[in-house]
Amino acid sequence: MSASPDLDARRLELQQRGVSERDLATDPFVQFHQWFDLCVAEGMHEPEAMILSSVNEAGQPSSRHVLLRGVDHGFVFFTNYESQKGVELTEHPQAAICFPWNVIARQVRVAGTVEKVSASESDAYFATRPRGSQIGAWASRQSDVIADRSVLEGWYAEIEARFAGIEVTRPPHWGGFRVLPVEFEFWQGRESRLHDRFRYRHDADQSTGWCVERLSP
Numbered sequence: 001m002s003a004s005p006d007l008d009a010r011r012l013e014l015q016q017r018g019v020s021e022r023d024l025a026t027d028p029f030v031q032f033h034q035w036f037d038l039c040v041a042e043g044m045h046e047p048e049a050m051i052l053s054s055v056n057e058a059g060q061p062s063s064r065h066v067l068l069r070g071v072d073h074g075f076v077f078f079t080n081y082e083s084q085k086g087v088e089l090t091e092h093p094q095a096a097i098c099f100p101w102n103v104i105a106r107q108v109r110v111a112g113t114v115e116k117v118s119a120s121e122s123d124a125y126f127a128t129r130p131r132g133s134q135i136g137a138w139a140s141r142q143s144d145v146i147a148d149r150s151v152l153e154g155w156y157a158e159i160e161a162r163f164a165g166i167e168v169t170r171p172p173h174w175g176g177f178r179v180l181p182v183e184f185e186f187w188q189g190r191e192s193r194l195h196d197r198f199r200y201r202h203d204a205d206q207s208t209g210w211c212v213e214r215l216s217p
């Protein structure tokens, strides 16, 4: 399947050019922003969509998309704390993220520990959401089994009536998580499967520095 002609051209150019050690920023967050900004500049659809994997008590991983809503010293997204992912990340605060930017032959992986963002951060972000999404955050008991769609619509109508004419406050079960990276990998697709892969890991002495290694594709 083909992306837009512009993205196709960009993908070919990036595949031919490749990535070498001297191209890389010493700070993986800087490197992430460079690649993310290129996706935005190229008009890629939802470059902020990332695949988040959590793990349950049996060690079973599960993955789903979430939207990246901010990058500071970690990767922030928002969700229902009582959903499957919410429970798993609370009980086992480790996660992996993958940005599947395959339309330009790139992928970024992040692995790290997880924390909840502060209530004030969640409040501030919730306040920016459209009213329908705010009501939906109350109405959706995310990951629960429901009999049919009318159940969901009934909950929505109930919440709409409860907040009629007043501001919708953030539900206590809804908020942000931050993935704090211990490892990044930047992958650039190349011809003949001779891809460029670079892994950043914290220095062994746990200082703030990162060591970079090239991995075999």
Ligand SMILES: Cc1cc2nc3c(=O)[nH]c(=O)nc-3n(C[C@H](O)[C@H](O)[C@H](O)COP(=O)(O)O)c2cc1C
Pocket: 046, 049, 062, 064, 065, 066, 067, 068, 077, 078, 079, 080, 083, 084, 085, 086, 142, 143
């Ligand atoms: C592109 C895309 C972005 C999504 N963004 C979010 C998000 O930011 N937060 C969220 O809770 N669910 C998001 N979802 C829905 C999740 O993928 C998932 O279905 C939902 O969170 C329930 O996951 P869980 O049952 O594993 O907890 C998104 C889905 C897609 C396809």
